[in-house]
Each structure stands twice: as C-alpha cells, then as structure tokens.
Amino acid sequence: MPESQLSIFLIQLLILLGMARTIGELFKRYGQPPVVGEILVGIILGPTILGRLSPSLYQNLFPPDPIQINMLNTLAWLGVLLLLLATGLEVDVSTAWRERGPALRIATIGVFFPLIVGFFFALSLPDHLLGRTDRIIFSLFLGTAIAISAIPIISRLLYDLNLLKTDLGLLILSAYAVNDLLGWIIFTVILGMATTGRFNPILILTILSATIVVAGLALTIGRRSIDRIISRLRLPGITLTFIFCLGLLMGALTQVIGIHAIFGFFLAGIMAGGARDLSERTRQVINQMVYAILVPIFFASIGLRVDFIKNFDPLLTFSITAIAILGKLFGAWLGAGGSDLSKEDRYALAIAHTPGGAMEVVIAVVALQFGLITHPIFVAIVFAAISSSLLVGPWFSWSIAQRKVINVLDFFLPRATIDDLKSGDRKGAIAEIAQAVGELERLPDSEAIFQAVWMREELMGTGLEKGVAVPHARIANLDRPVFTLARSTTGIDWDCRDGSPARIIFLLLTPKREEGAQVQILATLARIMSQKENQRRLIEAGDKEELIKVFTDILRSEGRMVRCAGS
C-alpha cells in the first residue's frame, strides 16, 4: 500500500467519521435519529455539494482510484454487516414468539400490504427508471424496500416517551421483530433472483426454501447451541471474538448458498442476542464499536456514491415517499384489526410503523450495488427513509397528546397501598399486591389479578430504570382502570436494565377495552417517577398514611399532565 493512499484513507476516515458523529449527535440531541445526520454528511461531502462547489477538492479527497475506493468500501461493508449483527442482537425472538398471535398478524399484513402497493406502483413506472433487471424483480424489490421498518428509531422514541413498558410498546417491538425478519427473508429471496436476472418460479422456490431452512435452523437448534457455547466462554474478549466469528461464519454460509451475507450477520445477531449469559458489557462493547465508529462511516459513505441533485426526480420521490409512509401505516393498522387494542392505540401502533430509517437505506444500497435499481430510484428511497424517520417523532407524540385528558389521581386506590412489602422476590410481591387489591369490594378476586399480572410479567419484565416497576394487566369484568402503590424498603430484583432493585412498585389494572388509558397512566407514572425528588419523597415517607399523602400530593401537582411526557 503506497504511502499516499494511506494518508488519503486516514484523512477520508477522519472527515467522514468526525463530521458524521458531530452532526449525528446534534440530531440526537434534538430528538431526531442520528442516521439522518450521518447520511446528510455524505451528501455534503459527495458529488452533490462538495463536488459542485469545489470539484478539485472533491477529486483530491476522494480520488477515483480503484484501490483507494476499495479501502473505504471495505470498512463501509464491514460497517453495514456489523450493523445488521447489532440489530439482530436487539431482536427478541422469544418475546415475539410468545406474543405471536397479534404480533405475527400485524407484521405479516404490515409487510405485505405496502409490498403489494409498492409492487403495482413499480409496475407502472416508465422503462428508463428501471435498472438492468427484470421488471417483476424490480417491482418486487421496490415493494420490499418500502415495506421494511426501522427498530432503533421506534425503540428510542418509546423510551423517550416512557412507553417502552406498556402493552402498546411491547406489541410494537414484537411486531417489529417479525417485520424485520420477514422483510429480510423476502429481500434475500429477491436478491437471489436478481443474480440470475430473470423472474423464475423454480428458482424463487429454491432460494425461498434455502432461506427458510437456514433461518429456521439458526433460530431453533442454532440459537440453543450458541446459548450453551456463550455460557461456557468466561472472558469477555473471547465472547466478542466468538460473536464476530459467528457473524463471519453465517455471512459466508449464506453468501455461499446464494443469500446475501447481510442476512447471515442478522441471523448471527439474533442467535447471539438470545444467549442468557451474554453480558450487558459485551453488548455495550459491540454497540459502541459498531455505532460509534463503523456505522457512521457506512452511512456517511453512501452520499459519496450518488449525485443527489442530478438524480432527484420530484414526482417519483414524492410518490415513493407517500406510498412508503401510507402503505406501512395502513398495513399495520389493518393488521391490528382483530386485536383488543383501543382505537387510539391501534392508530399509534400504525404510526410507529412508518419510519424506514437505516434498514430501508441499507436495502437500497445493496440493491444499487446489484444494479437492481437506478440512481433516481435510489435517491427517492433514501429520501423516503429520511423523511419518514424525521416525521415519526412529532407525529407519534402528537397522536398520544390528542387523547382525552384524564387525571391519574382518579384511578388511584389508596386503600390497597402497601408501605412495606414483606416479599423479597418479584412473584411474591405481585401476589401480595394482588391480595391487597382483590380484597377491595367491586374488584375481581386476588387470584385472577395475580394470574393476569404474572402472565404479563413473564412475557417481558416491567422494571423501569432507577428502582421503579410497573406490573400491569388487562382484566375482564373491570369497569374502569385502577392502580395502587407498594413500597419495598429492601428493594426487589425486578430485572431492571440498570440493575437497580425496585423500591416503588405500581400495579395497574385496566379493563379489556380501555381506550388507551393504560398508555396514559403508565407514561404519567413513569414520567413522575423519573424525577429523583419525587422518588426520594416516597422512599422517605414514614408510615402508610404519610406515603399515601405524599403520593396524592405529587399526583395533584403533576398527575394531571396526562398528555405524554414528550408532547
């Protein structure tokens, strides 16, 4: 490697990474997804802006020498492969599997509805917009590209709005896990077809079965074996190497049987992510390495490939953006039809499915590489991904803020308050609170309450951060939402992400048809408890009387702001 190429490579990395991370963090600070800022940096440094303003500087910074281009490409590819690995680590297949009824329906209809709309739209496009590929393959691809959604954006949004632990949040994330898996399987099959260049039913069947067999084996036997192996690896450095090698192995394997390596890395991430003994620390090392260094380089390098002004077709871009957003919105809304979601929650869930985000961009980049799409289509898809990601935050918050104002204090059951839980574990504590609630008149019996709450708890723990837990359930025969407060002086291990034991526990029961009250009450309680001062007052309150008084005071001053925290 000549010295001059090394110098240019280092300068390219410095500028791309430095700018992408700075702009990305600025976007994050203002509640926007960093990926949008990272893509913008590439557009600024690429042919679109810098290439126009100062062609010589642009040529010097990104010389069109194949070895030089290959160096940056190698790193960008590694970035996107590891992005899929890290995404897979967050996909919780077991929870999605336990929630499979509604999540599966939402994800399936949520993927296929926009796919079909996009497919027929693409069939009607003029010839010159097509790539070198067959029109049916192209149309299938365009449908898939607009059908896929972006987990990181929505999970961050749910976290910011204190909705991560609600039934709505759980359902959105479970549906998303299936959506991702389904979207990638379909995309993989289309890519396989594209390598032969023509639409061929037998080939489709072969690739589809290979994909399903690989995915099926990986998610069953594979996941269990990886779980066992990781539990035997003692040192964090070895676990890291192992996960990286697992990605390489699955990537090479999928690549060899005609599926893209990207899908292999995604599967490897899901396999490793399910391991019980994978420490939080190893996850952090992977996430920091991927999101602080490699992924920004990948997203910033996208803009270097394409001129976003020359290839901007306003009508095409507008149509694809509209179809992508509305297609996913209606798809998810239709899919949520049979569930017992309230009207408000069903609408919020549909909005949550609209952002295309990083995944849509990744798919477009791969498709461009394969010659599946032309530059104008690429620009339109990237634009759709960016604009839908920017839109979802305000839109989702607004939909929550539209709900009718309720006063959380109205649903508080002071008589069931427990100022010092006897039980030291989660199950016992829930039984104890259920006992206290069930003894009150006009409420279902304790056993029914305990069963419902514990079932929900097993699906996905309800521990928030900083020692607060919000166990909850929907109960038949309940006429209105009710909740109570319990305190544990010793603290109970509630499997909170920050490792803190739960000291303040709210148990919330809502009727089967609750018109979105659960989301409002839980978000309000989470928001109130995120203030240290309120937590301190509750923990320091003396006896039961004082505890109830302090809590009622807090609710009186803050519990009326039931519109969501983010609004």
Add this chain to the structure above:
Amino acid sequence: MPESQLSIFLIQLLILLGMARTIGELFKRYGQPPVVGEILVGIILGPTILGRLSPSLYQNLFPPDPIQINMLNTLAWLGVLLLLLATGLEVDVSTAWRERGPALRIATIGVFFPLIVGFFFALSLPDHLLGRTDRIIFSLFLGTAIAISAIPIISRLLYDLNLLKTDLGLLILSAYAVNDLLGWIIFTVILGMATTGRFNPILILTILSATIVVAGLALTIGRRSIDRIISRLRLPGITLTFIFCLGLLMGALTQVIGIHAIFGFFLAGIMAGGARDLSERTRQVINQMVYAILVPIFFASIGLRVDFIKNFDPLLTFSITAIAILGKLFGAWLGAGGSDLSKEDRYALAIAHTPGGAMEVVIAVVALQFGLITHPIFVAIVFAAISSSLLVGPWFSWSIAQRKVINVLDFFLPRATIDDLKSGDRKGAIAEIAQAVGELERLPDSEAIFQAVWMREELMGTGLEKGVAVPHARIANLDRPVFTLARSTTGIDWDCRDGSPARIIFLLLTPKREEGAQVQILATLARIMSQKENQRRLIEAGDKEELIKVFTDILRSEGRMVRCAGS
C-alpha cells in the same frame, strides 16, 4: 464489490481470526504471549505451509487479485495503527517523567547499545541481503529493529509473578515507556530518510527536528488539551469516537509531514491515555476491539506475505536473534549501572528488556513494505522477536527463583500491627502505620518513614487487586527489611484497579542496599493474599492478638516459599 470477493473476504477473516484467537488463547493459557501463536497461524496458512501442502487450496483462499489483497490489507493496517494507539494508552508518561533519572538512563543506554551493535553487524552483511536501500539506512534500521522491546509481554509477566507493584516493576515499566518512545522516534526518522533512498545529514536533521517537535507538542500542550476535552465528553460512545478521530488526526498529520502514521497513532494513544477522566470502561472497549479482533488479524496476515522456509537463512537468523537478545540484555544492564538496584534486581531488569515481541514485528512489517529489508532479513527479525518472547518468561522466573531462600516471617514486626485503622484515607493510614513502626526501638523515626513511603506512593499507587495494598519504601540507616500488617474494617480507597477498597495493608521498609529482598517479600505477600481463604481469615480474626496469630500461622505454612510464585 463483486459478490465473490465479499465471500472470500469473509472466509479469510473467519479462518484467520478464528484460528489466531484459538491458538493465541492456548499460548496465553500456558503463560506464553498470544502474539506468537497469532503469527504462527499466518505462517501455517501462508505460502510456508499451506502453499506447499495444497497450492490450489491456498490460491483459492488467498487469490492474488489486487482488490482482494487490498481488502485484507486495509483491515490489517487498521489493526496495526490501533495496536499502536492501544499501546500508547498504556504508556504512563507522567510516572516515567517523575522516575526520569534511572528510567531515562536505562532506556537510553538500553536502546543505543543494541542499536550500535546491530548497526555494525549490518554493515558487515553481504550485499544480496540488503534491500533496494542505502547500506547506512539499512544498518540503522536493523539496529533500531533489534533495540525495541515489547511492553505487553513484560507487564503481563510482572503481573503473573506478583511483581507489578515492586520498585523493580515500576522501574522496568518506566524504562520501557521511554524505550518505546525513543525507539519509535529513531525508527520514524529512519523511515523518513528511506523515502529519499540515500543517507543525507540535512534531511536527517529536518526529520529528526520535525519528529521531536511533534512529539514534544503532543506530550505537553496536546496532552493537557486532550485531558480537558475528554473530561467534558459525557457519553462513552462519544469519547470512543473522539479517541479514534484523534488517532486519525495525528496519523494523517505525521504522515503529511513525512513521519509514518504509526507514530501518530502511538502519540495519540499516549495523549488520550493520560486523561484523568478516561474511564476504565472506554479503555476496555478499545482494548477488546483492538486485541480481540483487529490485532490478531494483523499478526495472522503477516505470514501470508512471506515464505518462511525459502527465506530462512540459519546463520543470519541465529546471529540476529543472538545480537537482539544479548544487545538488549547488556544495554539495559549497563544503563542500570549507576542506580541503587541490587545485583539481583539489576540482572532481572536486564532480562526483562530482552523480548522483541509485537513491536519488533510491526517495525519489520513496515520496513518490508518500504523495501528497506529483504525477505531473509524479515524472517530473521520475526524469528528473533518470537524466540525472545518465548524465552523471557522462563528466564525471568528462573532469575527470581535463583535468589537465596529467605523466610518472610523473619521480617514481620508483630508489635507494630494495627487491627483497626482509624484513618479512612490513604495518606492518614500510611501516617498511622508509620507512627506505630517508628515507635519501635532501633528503627528510624515515624516522620522519615512516612515521608519515604508517601513519596513512593505518589509515584505510583501500591494497591493490588481484591482489597490488598503494599505501601513500601527504601530507608537509609535501616539494617534489615521489616514489614508490618494493618487492617481496616471499613476499607480505604487505595485506587486499586478493580475498584475494591483496601482492607489488608502491609507496610514494607527495606535498606537502601537490600539485595532484592523487596521483590521477594512483596511477591510472597501478594501471592499469599491472592488466596481468598487467607484474606477471609485475616478479616474475620477478632482482636489484635488473634490477627497476629492468624497471620503468623499463614506465614509459617506458606511464607517460606519465597521463591517467586511463578517458579
């Protein structure tokens, strides 16, 4: 990037990384440096072994296509640059600066002695062994290559032998820090000369002054500014990006002014490593990323470049190995001449300087890239680096085990034992113990003891892991080594690496001329205390009488094994 290249790249990475880490960890388990195992994997997979056994498999796995080679090269380069960054992070310039008297002398003579010997040896080599370069530049390079030593191997060895916190350990690590810095400056200057191809005094002066100015600015103003910036960065992900970008910046800067990027990354590491607010966690993320993934790929890829059998010249290899080991041994031994080290410690220090390890290999790889050396010289240097790294462990342990057997119990002062320290901080605790020791007859007064121990403590903390601390000092007018035991029931923050508070504290005083007794006593105490059972017994002992009795019992059964733990 065509699909087939991506597949081959993934398979290359999988095989190189998987094998290198497996063999590397095996080496580590048997007390040998993993880098040796990693290099061996490359030799096995490269032209040397696989290329001979199955040329077609070798050709398929590592096809001679320039783009394909460049992909692996890009990652290997990133690996070596980040290896230097991570090495710089561990170089503690402040301690080395405070210890500058003896450390500077040992490092300077320790570098220049083997450099001069190597230089004259190289001058006598036959013409065909030279590269395309000038003989003087070649000879200077060979001298530098065999003068540099390997920090990771020796710091690991000191740790394994419980010697990290002795004066000997401190001196070795400080001298090494200067040795590395000096070696890299000299190497950088030679590389600069090599780019013009001829020996030119004016050019040397220019590059030398540029190198010294850059290094000087980086280690003074640069280090202070980085310290301030890192203390303002709140999120770990941002700190990681910042350190990576700092490496890129310094790498590009040094590259542009004609010094190699490798030196820039090394400087960046030293600058960031000195920041007080750089968290242990961020260090771990960098270390895991570098040592678990990138560095093994770099070392394993070395063997892919060169045929180690065809280019093996036994006489040349033997001579370079002998000169490298003996040159460094005598250089460090001469450098330690004026210090108050005992004969035994001086010999151990000299042995500790012999391994070439990773740094010697890195220098050889860069020199080969620049055409500074031929393949036979490269093979000889790599062989010297490997064999000296394998040799140092047994040799160093043996030199410690040769010392005359002493019984640690003979030096214990039971009357100065404190069973419950009143003080809650380090300084107070040392003063309290010094007070108790100073009151005994025939010992120097408390104030003198306190001053000496505290000065040593400020140089570099003496906290071991798991709640044990070993403050110590050399005292004039002392006729024999003495030590005492103090216990803190609440625990004292002793800045231990694992964050645990110190509960068991040994204060050791040795005469100015102590014939290596400090090393023996501290190593024995550290070894005894590394057993949980012994710690538990000391912490649970009731009053002072019982504490002394328990400790004396432990010493009686284990304190006689004063030969070092590793032997």
